[in-house]
Amino acid sequence: MTHLKHSPMVAQATRIAAGDDRTQYDSFSILLHWITVILVLAQFGLAQTWGFAPKPTRHLMIVSHMSFGILLSAVLIVRIGWRLLPGHESPAAAVGWIERAAKGVHYLLYALLVSEAVLGFVLRWSGNESMSFFGLLIPSPFAPTDKATHHAIGEAHDFIGWTIIVIAAGHAAAALFHHFVLRDDVLKRMLPGKAGDA
Template identity: 75%
Template sequence: MLRDKISNASSAATRIAAGDDKRTYDSFSIALHWVTAVLVLGQFLLAQTWGLTPRPTRHLMIVAHMSFGILLTAVLIARIGWRLLRGHQAPPPNVGWVEHAARTVHYVLYVLLVSEALLGFVLRWSGNESMSFFGLELPPPFPPFSKPAHHSVGEAHDLIGWTIIVLAGSHAAAALFHHFFLRDDVLLRMLPGQKRRDDT
């Protein structure tokens, strides 16, 4: 009895971490999900490694970080817009607390990603520098911030970036736990070209 309770609690906790609310995802949502994941990981790696490179390479990495950041912003807008369209990812009937909690995890990640994208723009512009999108310069639309304010924006950008990586890592680990240990369809629902286990 105790073992079953622990197993059920473990399953519920990892489903929440995996963001599994038992929704069925369409192919476009799946594509946007994986593009987001690749861009987020790439952005984080660029930010963590450009300080280890010589100046010319560092400049290219910073420009790439800005360019992919703008691309990520566009992907996030597409994801949010797609979710808001009627008929996409409708929740199943009789959703329980685990599904609500899992959906909350998704919303928290969305809020963090949008906040991080906005802070990226503000960080660059508050230092009186243009954003760059693959060579296209986007000048600041507002006056530069004071140095302390600019520094605070940078700290917030770093903190949220690390928070996203920790949550996204937990999200991925939970999905893998479900797939390899619990052997359910949590991960399959977000893999392209896969069918749910109960559909096979």
Template identity: 70%
Template sequence: MALQSDRGLVAATRIAAGDDRTYYDGFAITLHWLTAVLVIAQFALAELWGFAPRQTRHLMIVTHMSLGIILTVVLIVRVAWRLMPGHQVRAAEVGWVERASKAVHYLLYGLLAAEAVLGFVLRWSGNEAMSFFGLLIPPPFAPFSREAHHLVNELHEWIGWTIVIVAAGHALAALFHHYVLRDDVLWRMMPGYRARYEEARAPAPDHAAPR
């Protein structure tokens, strides 16, 4: 019974960690951590600019928009890179655990994509231009009604919180695997892991003396 419980815990945390047995290359690892940094920065800016003076608040909002555009580009590149052949290997395990783990990744990608789209729509629906470090991108459509604009704003906020909660669970599961289960779930998203993995699998050199 205890063994089944342990296996269930491993499966649950593997799902939450989004462990689909992908062996990430250096570029994918860079995109992953860049996404994490940008998400944290975006959330912090949005939560803190209400306490800042007017001039500082404007700068924080412009920075939020600019980083949001960068995050959108990073997300597009990340999805495209992940779908390209040669960036995944056959799953070490199959079944519902692997499918659920993939679903966690897809959920995060979907939430990030929705948040990016809503960020553009929110700005433009209020008849304001997006700003990319001072470069203005004018609205491509007419402004929304006040009620519709408010709804977009609420959706943008709720999805932002959802991303943070799901990402926090994802990170905690990876840390649990690393410090409690002591497996390689977290290590596989660290730089240099693939080289260490290949080195560990390489056959030991034959040091036998020649006859």
């Protein structure tokens, strides 16, 4: 463990995995981050367990999955819009390859989350079914696809979902490693109430 603490390569690799580009975020950005985490975990948990539930419960879980998916889509739109507005984050004074690589992890997760959200809508609509937002039906704006295309969309949706979870798990593990082993402020910068902390 001591060797790990003093290994610059381990510190650099885990900083990148944690997405630590040394940016300071405001409290609203931090709140949106944790809302995203909760919704992603809820979505994944529902998708992996509804197959074991009886039909009435399964239907409720699927409707909840769609509703949370729409909420997640809205949160992503707000997060991206908020990041594009100036004044909500303070980048590091000096930016090197580690910071650029760490920011790349953020962009990758954003791209995967947006792709997953879009595929969720397309999957439902391609099967000639409406999306449901807590009982409010949103009909498909296009004609249903053939079964092969619908199946391929479903496979892509599942694959990206698992990819998000694997990358996010590595992201979280790296942040925890920095917090509990290296004892630095990588995780603290994204904790509620820590906005602007050095």
